[in-house]
Amino acid sequence: MLETFPISSIIATSIVAISLAILGYFAWKTLATSDLFQEGVNLYQAKDYQGAEAAFRKVISLNSTNDVVRLFLGDVLNQQGQVQEATELFCEVIRRSPKNPDAYLRLANVLMQQEKQEEAKNNLLQAKELLQKQRQPEKAQKITHLLEKMSAKSTGY
Template sequence: MNNHIKNSLHINKIGRLITMVKINNLLAKAIVCWCLSIAIPAFGKEISTVLATVKNSPQAIVPQNKKAMANFEQGANLYKQGDLKGAEAAFRKAIQLEPKFVEAYVALGNTLDDGGKPQEAIAQYQKAISIDPKFAKAHFFLGNALYVQGKFPEAITEYKQAISVDPKHAEAHYYLGNAFYAQGKPAEAVAEYTTAIRLNPKNAASYNALGNVLYAEGKLEEAIAQYQQAISVDSQDGDAHYNLASAFYAQGKLDEAIADYTQAIRLDPKHAQAYTGLANAMDDRGKPQEAIAHYKKAISILPDYAYAYYNLAITLGREQQTQEAIVNFKKARELFQAEENNEMVEQIDRLIEKLKGSGE
């Protein structure tokens, strides 16, 4: 995602003009990062659907496997309660009692994935697929696990398999869109998000993702319409308010941007990017002290947020708080260097030299 460049700011001190460009890390949850940050649909969130699948599946459970079913349901309840260790044991027992219980393999995979064991989870999804190659959910969750590891071509293959079995699988279309975008294929991503919306018009994440692609293409009005649609579906979606605010900010609509950044923060008080966006807008409003406070709040939430330090340094420099500006530039430089963002490192070096010179 390209960073949106904020308007140039100037420090005029002792006859020296320093031009510094403030960066708004717009949509800091860029398509890939943003998609990774949302919860992958997990077993516990659709337990009733999975149980219904089990009870209606001709291959899953036969009458003499009531103990397997009981262990499966116990695992599901433990999972919902957050007892991953207990859930894992119960699902393993269900599989031991019924080795072809594909739903139990998927449930075990989700439990292991949530427990920080992605490779073990992948093995369980693959086992389910080996038993039933047409079990769409196994392909879907395997795709999610591969996606999180950055294995986008493999994830795409699994999402397509899920869709070939279940063409109305809205979530598979949505995540396929994410994987396409991660590969630099926005047109394909738009097609998948559009399909996901058609199949499930009540999923705010799809509108959000579509809006992000449109935003990246410079289609701000179209992006705004999608963000607003996401909010109409889920008014409590903090990311949608943040994205909408960022689009308004890009249009120079500061009042609207401030309102939606503020709403994003109300919904998610730990939304560091929203504090930075709000700070940028406040700075443009001629309220640098409020901006400084918001940058510092973003940093307190996300101590490794390089752009927050950078923007804070810009504002401090313009307010002639030279030493504090240099301290924050150096912290931003350190973080950018760790990210191997050489362009920003070089820019900061130039700005520090100019600030030092301005104080002579």
């Protein structure tokens, strides 16, 4: 029994050390991603769209599952006139996370810029429905007002 104690102790210590190393790696990766994301947001707010694009693309390369970063990248691309790529990003987020109302709102915005009113309305209705289900009535009400304005504008009233 005494002979197995040191081996089991070494194994337990090794498992703990490996676990701590893995945890440390993920903590570092999260911190690096967070810093890059904040840098991208700051650059976007400063209207340095190329810098923001680079930062957001780097965040995506570190964390490919972050849909919020994809939405920001789509906004940046839209600001730079890269509407098709922005549209593709918003559609990708919708495919990956169909209950994300922000993706529908951003896609609707791009579609309105392209004067695709019916497609934009469909996306606004989807966002409104999701916001209602997610118990965000104030945001849903804003979309209702926007839809009413769009309808009034299209009918000439």
